[in-house]
Amino acid sequence: MRIVIAADHNGVAMKKRLAAWLADRGHEVDDRGTHGGDVVDYPALCASVGEQVAGGRAERGIVIGGTGGGEAIACNKIRGIRAGLCHSEFLAEISSAHNRSNVLVLGAKVIDEEEAVRITEVWLTTPFKGGAHQRRLDQIAALERGEPLA
Numbered sequence: 738m739r740i741v742i743a744a745d746h747n748g749v750a751m752k753k754r755l756a757a758w759l760a761d762r763g764h765e766v767d768d769r770g771t772h773g774g775d776v777v778d779y780p781a782l783c784a785s786v787g788e789q790v791a792g793g794r795a796e797r798g799i800v801i802g803g804t805g806g807g808e809a810i811a812c813n814k815i816r817g818i819r820a821g822l823c824h825s826e827f828l829a830e831i832s833s834a835h836n837r838s839n840v841l842v843l844g845a846k847v848i849d850e851e852e853a854v855r856i857t858e859v860w861l862t863t864p865f866k867g868g869a870h871q872r873r874l875d876q877i878a879a880l881e882r883g884e885p886l887a
Protein backbone atom coordinates (compact mmCIF):
# COMPACT_ATOMS: atom_id res chain seq x y z
CA MET A 738 0.00 0.00 0.00
CA ARG A 739 1.22 3.54 -0.71
CA ILE A 740 0.91 5.53 2.51
CA VAL A 741 1.59 9.25 2.87
CA ILE A 742 2.65 10.45 6.32
CA ALA A 743 3.33 13.81 7.97
CA ALA A 744 3.83 15.25 11.43
CA ASP A 745 4.24 18.63 13.01
CA HIS A 746 7.06 19.35 15.47
CA ASN A 747 5.32 17.25 18.13
CA GLY A 748 5.30 14.08 16.09
CA VAL A 749 8.65 13.85 14.31
CA ALA A 750 9.98 10.91 16.37
CA MET A 751 6.67 9.05 16.20
CA LYS A 752 6.53 9.60 12.42
CA LYS A 753 10.02 8.15 12.04
CA ARG A 754 9.04 5.07 14.06
CA LEU A 755 5.82 4.54 12.11
CA ALA A 756 7.47 5.11 8.74
CA ALA A 757 10.11 2.48 9.55
CA TRP A 758 7.44 0.05 10.77
CA LEU A 759 5.36 0.59 7.64
CA ALA A 760 8.37 0.14 5.34
CA ASP A 761 9.30 -3.08 7.19
CA ARG A 762 5.83 -4.37 6.38
CA GLY A 763 6.30 -3.68 2.68
CA HIS A 764 4.39 -0.42 2.37
CA GLU A 765 5.65 2.42 0.20
CA VAL A 766 5.95 5.45 2.50
CA ASP A 767 5.77 9.05 1.24
CA ASP A 768 7.10 11.22 4.08
CA ARG A 769 5.92 14.82 3.68
CA GLY A 770 7.79 16.14 6.74
CA THR A 771 8.36 17.93 8.97
CA HIS A 772 11.81 16.55 9.64
CA GLY A 773 13.37 18.89 12.16
CA GLY A 774 12.48 20.26 15.56
CA ASP A 775 11.39 23.72 14.45
CA VAL A 776 7.83 24.67 15.26
CA VAL A 777 5.64 24.36 12.14
CA ASP A 778 1.97 25.00 11.42
CA TYR A 779 0.15 21.74 10.74
CA PRO A 780 -2.58 22.80 8.23
CA ALA A 781 -0.28 22.73 5.20
CA LEU A 782 0.98 19.28 6.20
CA CYS A 783 -2.61 18.07 6.55
CA ALA A 784 -3.44 19.50 3.13
CA SER A 785 -0.42 17.79 1.60
CA VAL A 786 -1.42 14.40 3.00
CA GLY A 787 -5.11 14.91 2.24
CA GLU A 788 -4.51 15.95 -1.34
CA GLN A 789 -2.37 12.90 -2.01
CA VAL A 790 -5.06 10.59 -0.65
CA ALA A 791 -8.05 12.41 -2.16
CA GLY A 792 -6.22 12.54 -5.50
CA GLY A 793 -5.61 8.80 -5.49
CA ARG A 794 -1.83 9.10 -5.30
CA ALA A 795 -1.79 7.37 -1.92
CA GLU A 796 -4.24 4.84 -0.55
CA ARG A 797 -4.04 6.02 3.05
CA GLY A 798 -2.60 8.90 5.03
CA ILE A 799 -1.29 9.29 8.57
CA VAL A 800 -0.88 12.65 10.33
CA ILE A 801 0.69 13.10 13.76
CA GLY A 802 0.39 16.16 15.96
CA GLY A 803 0.47 16.95 19.65
CA THR A 804 -3.10 15.96 20.43
CA GLY A 805 -4.08 15.55 16.78
CA GLY A 806 -7.16 17.68 17.37
CA GLY A 807 -6.23 20.48 15.02
CA GLU A 808 -4.91 18.03 12.46
CA ALA A 809 -8.19 16.11 12.37
CA ILE A 810 -10.12 19.33 11.81
CA ALA A 811 -7.74 20.40 9.04
CA CYS A 812 -7.66 17.01 7.27
CA ASN A 813 -11.45 16.83 7.24
CA LYS A 814 -11.60 20.14 5.33
CA ILE A 815 -10.13 18.37 2.29
CA ARG A 816 -12.89 17.07 0.05
CA GLY A 817 -12.91 13.28 0.03
CA ILE A 818 -11.00 12.92 3.26
CA ARG A 819 -12.41 11.03 6.20
CA ALA A 820 -9.87 11.56 8.96
CA GLY A 821 -10.21 9.68 12.23
CA LEU A 822 -8.48 10.77 15.44
CA CYS A 823 -7.74 7.44 17.09
CA HIS A 824 -6.08 7.14 20.47
CA SER A 825 -6.98 3.50 21.08
CA GLU A 826 -7.14 0.30 19.09
CA PHE A 827 -10.92 0.27 19.57
CA LEU A 828 -11.27 3.72 18.02
CA ALA A 829 -9.02 2.63 15.13
CA GLU A 830 -11.12 -0.48 14.55
CA ILE A 831 -14.36 1.51 14.44
CA SER A 832 -12.78 4.23 12.34
CA SER A 833 -11.98 1.69 9.63
CA ALA A 834 -14.99 -0.59 10.04
CA HIS A 835 -17.65 2.14 10.23
CA ASN A 836 -16.12 5.35 8.90
CA ARG A 837 -13.78 3.92 6.26
CA SER A 838 -11.33 6.59 7.35
CA ASN A 839 -8.65 7.22 4.79
CA VAL A 840 -6.47 9.33 7.10
CA LEU A 841 -5.43 8.28 10.59
CA VAL A 842 -4.62 11.10 13.01
CA LEU A 843 -2.53 10.49 16.11
CA GLY A 844 -1.36 12.67 19.00
CA ALA A 845 2.20 12.21 20.22
CA LYS A 846 1.36 13.91 23.52
CA VAL A 847 -1.44 11.40 24.13
CA ILE A 848 -0.06 7.98 23.14
CA ASP A 849 3.43 6.48 23.00
CA GLU A 850 5.14 5.07 19.91
CA GLU A 851 4.27 1.45 20.63
CA GLU A 852 0.61 2.34 21.06
CA ALA A 853 0.82 4.24 17.78
CA VAL A 854 2.14 1.13 16.01
CA ARG A 855 -0.62 -1.07 17.43
CA ILE A 856 -3.29 1.49 16.57
CA THR A 857 -1.92 1.82 13.03
CA GLU A 858 -1.90 -1.95 12.56
CA VAL A 859 -5.54 -2.24 13.63
CA TRP A 860 -6.50 0.72 11.43
CA LEU A 861 -4.78 -0.75 8.35
CA THR A 862 -6.09 -4.28 8.76
CA THR A 863 -9.72 -3.76 9.81
CA PRO A 864 -12.07 -4.06 6.81
CA PHE A 865 -14.92 -1.64 6.15
CA LYS A 866 -18.27 -3.18 7.08
CA GLY A 867 -20.38 -1.43 4.44
CA GLY A 868 -24.18 -1.70 4.73
CA ALA A 869 -25.66 1.03 6.90
CA HIS A 870 -22.20 2.55 7.29
CA GLN A 871 -21.92 3.09 3.54
CA ARG A 872 -25.31 4.82 3.58
CA ARG A 873 -23.99 7.19 6.27
CA LEU A 874 -20.80 7.83 4.34
CA ASP A 875 -22.92 8.68 1.32
CA GLN A 876 -24.81 11.18 3.51
CA ILE A 877 -21.52 12.70 4.69
CA ALA A 878 -20.41 13.01 1.06
CA ALA A 879 -23.67 14.81 0.27
CA LEU A 880 -23.01 17.23 3.16
CA GLU A 881 -19.56 17.83 1.71
CA ARG A 882 -21.16 18.76 -1.63
CA GLY A 883 -23.50 21.13 0.17
CA GLU A 884 -26.58 19.07 -0.59
CA PRO A 885 -29.46 18.93 1.90
CA LEU A 886 -30.13 15.58 3.54
CA ALA A 887 -33.61 14.12 3.25
Ligand SMILES: O=P(O)(O)OC[C@H]1O[C@@H](O)[C@H](O)[C@@H]1O
Pocket residue numbers: 745747776779801802803804805806807808844
Ligand atom coordinates in the same frame (compact mmCIF):
# COMPACT_ATOMS: atom_id res chain seq x y z
O1 LIG B 1 2.72 22.28 19.89
P1 LIG B 1 1.84 23.46 19.88
O2 LIG B 1 2.25 24.43 18.81
O3 LIG B 1 1.64 24.08 21.22
O4 LIG B 1 0.37 22.97 19.49
C1 LIG B 1 0.11 22.33 18.25
C2 LIG B 1 -0.78 21.14 18.44
O5 LIG B 1 -2.07 21.51 18.89
C3 LIG B 1 -3.03 20.63 18.37
O6 LIG B 1 -4.12 21.28 17.78
C4 LIG B 1 -2.36 19.82 17.31
O7 LIG B 1 -2.33 18.48 17.68
C5 LIG B 1 -0.97 20.38 17.18
O8 LIG B 1 -0.02 19.39 17.03
